[in-house]
Amino acid sequence: MLITNVRAHHIRIPYDAGVASFRQGASAISALEIVLVEVSTDAGLTGWGDAFAYVCPRSTATAIEEMIAPQAIGQEVPDAAGIPAFMERIQRNLHLFGRYGITMFAISGLDIALWDLAARVQGVPLHRLLGPRKRERIPAYASLLRIGTPDLIMGECETARRRGYTAIKLHETTAPAVYAARRAIGANIPLMVDMNCPLTAAQAIAFAHEVRDAAPLFLEEPVWPPEDFAALAETRKKGGLDIAAGENACTVHQFRQMMQAGAVSYAQPSMTKVGGITEYLGVVALADEMGVKLMPHSPISGRACSRRCNCCRCVTTGPSSKCST
Amino acid sequence: MFYMNQAATLWRGAIDVGADGAVAVPDGPGLGYEPDREVMERYRA
Numbered sequence: 441m442l443i444t445n446v447r448a449h450h451i452r453i454p455y456d457a458g459v460a461s462f463r464q465g466a467s468a469i470s471a472l473e474i475v476l477v478e479v480s481t482d483a484g485l486t487g488w489g490d491a492f493a494y495v496c497p498r499s500t501a502t503a504i505e506e507m508i509a510p511q512a513i514g515q516e517v518p519d520a521a522g523i524p525a526f527m528e529r530i531q532r533n534l535h536l537f538g539r540y541g542i543t544m545f546a547i548s549g550l551d552i553a554l555w556d557l558a559a560r561v562q563g564v565p566l567h568r569l570l571g572p573r574k575r576e577r578i579p580a581y582a583s584l585l586r587i588g589t590p591d592l593i594m595g596e597c598e599t600a601r602r603r604g605y606t607a608i609k610l611h612e613t614t615a616p617a618v619y620a621a622r623r624a625i626g627a628n629i630p631l632m633v634d635m636n637c638p639l640t641a642a643q644a645i646a647f648a649h650e651v652r653d654a655a656p657l658f659l660e661e662p663v664w665p666p667e668d669f670a671a672l673a674e675t676r677k678k679g680g681l682d683i684a685a686g687e688n689a690c691t692v693h694q695f696r697q698m699m700q701a702g703a704v705s706y707a708q709p710s711m712t713k714v715g716g717i718t719e720y721l722g723v724v725a726l727a728d729e730m731g732v733k734l735m736p737h738s739p740i741s742g743r744a745c746s747r748r749c750n751c752c753r754c755v756t757t758g759p760s761s762k763c764s765t
Numbered sequence: 766m767f768y769m770n771q772a773a774t775l776w777r778g779a780i781d782v783g784a785d786g787a788v789a790v791p792d793g794p795g796l797g798y799e800p801d802r803e804v805m806e807r808y809r810a
């Protein structure tokens with residue numbers, strides 16, 4: 441079976457987040473930017489993947505069509521065992537153009553589509569290729585966008601709880617925000633705090649001490665820059681809270697550096713960024729080896745949720761991780 | 766899951782969070798479902 445085409449589809453779906461807002465630097469994000477990767481074959485089967493794309497959808501789509509498609513069109517569709525070698529060839533061919541960022545987002549989209557295809561060829565769910573299923577449903581948490589005002593945060597937390605969510609994640613950087621959420625959800629609901637890389641290690645350690653009584657499950661990406669694993673490790677050691685990171689890391693190689701530095705209690709590979717399911721599975725194995733918990737990350741399309749449901753070890757090996765963003 | 770109301774979903778509700786705060790593991794082949802072509806066309810950029 442041959443790959444006959446690789447096409448990128450840019451989809452833009454508006455959303456309403458109520459009192460919350462979603463920004464990336466100067467960019468206000470008013471819609472979910474999704475880039476789907478469609479891999480067609482001469483047998484009529486189609487594989488679907490997606491590539492990280494918010495703020496950069498046209499760049500990601502162009503990378504797929506300009507850099508990725510020529511690497512795959514005309515090639516034999518690999519089976520599951522053959523995908524890692526297939527993708528390593530593409531990673532090697534494209535290493536000049538950046539191991540992290542847009543290139544790896546595009547590689548991720550193709551990789552996911554190839555895994556989809558490999559399972560479709562056999563007529564089985566993808567998770568069947570990875571191991572026995574251990575659960576039928578995966579708990580999800582509500583990932584609240586930035587709100588800022590404690591009273592409004594409390595209201596959103598209460599609403600999320602009424603809708604069934606059993607855990608909450610904030611995107612906040614102040615102690616009053618964290619304590620407001622804790623007051624709203626009570627003592628027994630996991631609360632996570634995603635900071636998006638604003639602080640020095642010293643500031644992050646001070647913040648960890650400040651919010652410690654609110655008992656966050658972890659602080660996510662508290663320091664700038666995200667690849668300063670020594671600063672993360674220092675924060676984890678001296679702050680007294682667990683640390684999560686990884687949405688900005690690519691490939692198992694960077695996760696190895698992160699874990700060897702002792703930077704994280706929770707690793708957060710994002711399948712649309714890390715290099716797809718192949719690299720994700722490498723991170724899973726590494727996390728098991730290093731005794732690091734896994735909290736997979738996928739923010740936008742929800743497609744990644746299916747991948748988690750299919751791929752993450754919470755299905756195939758059944759730890760305590762939640763379906764997360 | 767991002768806590769927001771989307772104008773549409775590409776996945777026909779298959780990944781919606783239920784009243785128990787959980788998401789079902791897909792049973793279909795591959796990733797479990799395909800994107801809704803009508804939604805793709807309506808929201809194609």
